[in-house]
């Protein structure tokens with residue numbers, strides 16, 4: 001038997017309004033699929049007057065989120081406010097009142113997920129998070145249900161629409177970083193603080209949730225190596241293209257012999273890979289499992305209705321399973337604990353191949369010095385290309401691509417190269433991800 005759902009909706013911005021429109025437009029279809037009606041009973045927002053005009057008359061609108069928690073008829077709270085407080089207090093209060101929670105708030109879950117999931121488990125309610133990771137793409141469902149037979153070995157994804165939009169629009173149009181970022185903000189993709197997007201923090205939030213779901217480990221932001229796209233130079237995007245690669249901001253988690261890797265950084269992806277051809281604000285996630293092997297999930301990771309689509313899917317799941325025994329419901333990330341799970345890896349142990357751009361003096365012996373340092377660190381060179389640097393006749397740039405090696409060895413080699421007199425400026429370091 002399905003349970004009729006009365007929703008208390010916190011926030012009526014991009015995600016809250018998208019959720020509301022879908023529930024209204026597809027009401028009969030959703031009722032049929034859920035087995036019971038799902039209706040919004042109350043909305044809590046900052047700007048009550050604006051939202052009052054946007055919702056039906058029978059929906060109560062107030063500025064106090066406590067109203068959602070104290071209303072005994074509300075059985076699910078949708079948190080679409082964002083940020084840490086009061087979102088955390090609202091979610092914990094809703095759980096305490098025995099209400100299920102649906103949230104799009106990856107920042108909150110990545111920082112406070114262990115506390116929230118534990119509280120929900122103790123109370124026997126759900127905290128559903130499909131909208132928090134890769135928006136419309138049902139990646140949480142795919143990992144928990146569709147791929148439940150697998151030992152997942154790696155997940156690599158483009159999980160920030162804003163960065164992918166910036167990287168592909170800059171490449172295609174030559175427009176400036178700031179101009180394209182402003183457009184992403186106008187389109188509702190960017191976070192309230194866009195540094196979360198461009199510095200890789202939003203990708204890291206989603207990555208720790210994916211890793212937690214796939215490997216049954218607690219969420220732990222401290223273990224993620226994070227680099228964003230703000231320092232990426234146009235010339236590296238161009239050189240990468242010439243070498244047959246696209247630069248994408250990737251979130252990567254791997255289950256390895258040396259622990260669970262968690263890293264977010266710009267990466268060179270071979271152009272022949274599907275992931276290299278994911279453009280604009282689209283997201284895509286590649287999952288490798290021992291049985292299914294490689295599978296790819298692609299779709300809109302941001303935007304009002306695409307994100308609302310995931311919120312409503314979670315509401316439908318809750319309507320179908322609210323009456324079921326807790327053990328019959330999908331497990332929450334940290335409660336599907338894998339007792340044998342490895343610890344998190346040290347970033348220095350990561351195995352990668354590299355792209356280095358090294359500004360050097362244009363004179364004999366320089367390339368030999370670089371090659372010697374690389375060899376002394378047991379790293380093997382895949383290719384070494386010298387570039388013209390027309391503005392300074394006595395200088396040039398070397399693009400050095402390596403085979404797989406260990407991050408700490410690479411960092412040691414870079415430190416040594418950086419000390420050479422013939423190296424004229426900072427060495428640019430990017431990682432390659434072959435995704436085989």
Ligand SMILES: NC(=O)c1ccc[n+]([C@@H]2O[C@H](COP(=O)([O-])OP(=O)(O)OC[C@H]3O[C@@H](n4cnc5c(N)ncnc54)[C@H](O)[C@@H]3O)[C@@H](O)[C@H]2O)c1
Pocket residue numbers: 010011012013014015016044045046047063064065080081082083086104105106107131132135188189190191192301302303304307
């Ligand atoms: N925008 C997207 O495409 C997208 C996609 C996935 C996840 N998310 C996440 O969804 C959440 C919401 O994002 P958004 O883009 O809809 O934000 P938004 O700024 O468009 O909307 C926020 C809403 O919350 C309300 N609000 C803020 N503080 C409040 C408070 N104290 N009490 C009551 N209401 C309050 C505001 O009035 C507004 O209606 C964030 O966690 C974000 O990371 C957004």
Ligand SMILES: N[C@@H](CCO)C(=O)O
Pocket residue numbers: 132134135159160161162163189190191197202301302303
């Ligand atoms: N700011 C996020 C929103 C979706 O989580 C993005 O650009 O992908």
Ligand code: NA
Pocket residue numbers: 130131132133134135136137138139140310
């Ligand atoms: Na999703």
